[in-house]
Amino acid sequence: MATPAVVKAATARKRRRSTSARPRSVAARTDYERWKVKTAANRVQREAAERALARYADQAAKAKRELLHHRDAIREGGGTPPHLPSQLADIDPPDTDPTEENDL
Template structure:
């Protein structure tokens, strides 16, 4: 029997394990379930972990699944998830297989689905800092918008060339201008966002070749030096 302190400050004796034991039990149970679902032995899972470059011996996996392992390093969770073709968060919060869990020590049990959403940042928690994640999500969205605009613009350009009537050509030209403007607007916002990210000291995501003109060209230092000498 353990003692849990809840958010309202009260203490209550219960038969639930401590928070860290619950987390380990979630991972162990989900690893065991997914391993058996694939028809693998503990040895086969161990071999797949070794192939990924982080060996986890069979006896360590067996002890984890049976609850005899005292600790559970994060790196092991990451490799076990990759070996089982899932995400680490899905091992920690097995949605649909564990109804409720604790997010932190002394907290009330909450639905596992809600805990997972807060863990991944899908659900905003007041006062929490998401870092640059929202900016990178916006970056990805702008890239998709710009690429879609360029693709549709090219289709409209082809439709204009192959139009069999003046009306078809005019409609295709309108569509081409519409999607061209969409691509230009998205690329402009991308340029500003990438500049702001660099000012924050962040490394900006790579751009697809079709958007290589988003970033302004780097100054030619050799040319600048020559001009200064002149």
């Protein structure tokens, strides 16, 4: 059976590992890789960070296209897609149809 000190040390190691992990969202990873490009110590590290930055930028563009496709599919099915946060307003601008009937 592990002593409380051993358990406490193992928990602290897990916590350090989880907080020092790379960001999970594509936007956060893009920012992280952009920072790595700026702070690279040598050419090899900078090139690796630039490749990762390009990869994450491609992932973000693909995710935006897929989101737009899914929102279009919802509309084609007669539904109304949910509102998007302001960060995603460029994907699918809100409808601004002046002929919409709001006064019933």
